Amino acid sequence: MTRPTEALRPPTMADVAREAGVSHQTVSRVLSGHPNVRTTTRDQVTAAIERLGYRRNSAARALVTRRSRTIGVIAVDPTLYGPASTLAGLQEAARDEGYLVSTVTLRTGGGHALEDALDHLAAWGVEGAVAITPQRSSVQALARLTPPFPVVTVEGSHGLDIPGVSLDQELGARLVTEHLLATGHETVWHVAGPEDWLESAARTEGWRAVLEEHGIRPPRVLRGDWSPLSGYHAGQELAGLALAGRGAAPVTAAFVANDQMALGVLRALREAGIRTPRQVAVAGFDDIPEAGFFPPPLTTVRQDFTAIGRRSIQLLLEHIEGTAAGVEHIVVEPQLIVRASTRSQDGA
């Protein structure tokens, strides 16, 4: 009477029930921690589970409970330090809550990529999703779409009707700019990130606001694409301006929108024979692990990516459970890290 396929199939709840001499429902009760099960019965079931190496079938559970216990994450370019760190924070938080995290990465934020990603997640029945899509276009796409599950954003919900978590980018930029002005600089130049990125815009905004509050007319904004190379090009331009020494806005300090570009700027300045920070002070944003070892060590703004990841999972779960109170925007505070790149070595 032995069925030949027996060995191939993992044990089911019915198998455990038979082994323990109870009904499958009792097994289910034990597994879900139902209180009204006699201790002796519970032990028998537990032993049978152990003996058979039984595991609950998640597909069957998901089918009947209509809950997949899976969360989707959509990330643009998770190769960058920021998104990668956020992702790690998300994973950990979700796992603690008993969720599995499924990630879809986007090369670009444009076009139908986001829609396709949401579709892909929907097809697998995720209960909700976190979108790490810091580009304006992606967020707008997100606002247009109506996926069949709640979505929260990371660094992307500014002014939109989507719940989200973000670092106070503007405050970070303010801290840097104030710091540079306090160090005695007449004005602060700015190398911004790509125009399409919200983070980029917020940092530029913070910088501009501080200058204006001090009655300083903001100099022309230089622009890069987050890459070291683009920073290098911007640095060459700054070097040219510094050496030309044009009147209105002397180049003695620059706030670069991320650390990678700052590295490029530093290199360009050095190649032009300009010393940092003596002649031009430079500050970045992100505090990547390398920042403390740049030539010179870089003043920057630290983001607590782990906290951002954790808070966004919290927020998403609230929306999944339906306990969320409206459309909330959680803001995480940045921290200024002062290093040699903005410290006048001769004690100015």
Next chain:
Amino acid sequence: MTRPTEALRPPTMADVAREAGVSHQTVSRVLSGHPNVRTTTRDQVTAAIERLGYRRNSAARALVTRRSRTIGVIAVDPTLYGPASTLAGLQEAARDEGYLVSTVTLRTGGGHALEDALDHLAAWGVEGAVAITPQRSSVQALARLTPPFPVVTVEGSHGLDIPGVSLDQELGARLVTEHLLATGHETVWHVAGPEDWLESAARTEGWRAVLEEHGIRPPRVLRGDWSPLSGYHAGQELAGLALAGRGAAPVTAAFVANDQMALGVLRALREAGIRTPRQVAVAGFDDIPEAGFFPPPLTTVRQDFTAIGRRSIQLLLEHIEGTAAGVEHIVVEPQLIVRASTRSQDGA
């Protein structure tokens, strides 16, 4: 006769069948692209699907087909450039194959972390997993465990009975070391990564082998933990040795096991007043985006992380489909990138 819950429940295959005036089985056939369906019928069904906004329920499918179309990935510290890039490559390849990727990240590779991660994935019924666990201990743990699904490793299956994909780390180290010797250096010092990491061991091995082939007795190995700080400490030690100028092994060239540590080394050398590459040439490994902008731009070994990710998904799918021919180890070739940090500026 309207059921009040109707609106809450997403449409099922039966709903579509009713709408299209066919049986649920015909809907299923249309969805799975079965050839024997009349074109007119197919169109009716497609239209009904469209009208109702129907999506197949993945849980129900997984239950009956015993296939979840989900792949698990276990990654240690996905904040590092290498793992993050590999992850991105994996994601993309898996998605192209119609799989969802669920990621579990480990803070440490030690203890039961790996087992827990596999458990977590098993509980969700993944069909297979890729382990990016480059530590010796994790790989050994992996070899001990017998998860209920195939597992392939990235950078971790050396000498073990587990299929995997890895870069030829040893070849990379050989290329660097040969390059440095060819530039005229009498010997090459080495700053290694953590002892527990297989990649670290392989790079050290390649370096040692080349020196021995040239009849050079390898100098003492300095050791870091991949971080810029640890590289900085190693660099200080190197600087001390260089300035002391002890007989047997002059410090004129160093092969550092990754780019981040190389940054630390460069900084320490500069602080000690040692010029790179004139007095000491430095080379790294990984080719992180910043490497080309280090002071000076870093000679390093480029890894094609995207290819590694892609190949490992291929390999895993072969094992899932059962078409795999034994335990295969795929090796990807590295590429030497020569930059200023090893070029004698005065044309030596």
Next chain:
DNA sequence: CACTGGATTGTTAGCGCTCACACATGTCGG
């Protein structure tokens, strides 16, 4: 001693889908 009610267990009916089959048609050669 039947009667109530809580604790404990079993029974039944699906969840939404795919598979194996049965049942229609239509087409063709003998």
Next chain:
DNA sequence: CCGACATGTGTGAGCGCTAACAATCCAGTG
């Protein structure tokens, strides 16, 4: 004109689980 064969389509069962209900046991009670 009938069977053999292909092409379409429908029917029933069942994947492994949970939720609702039903059934049992066993005190304590009047």
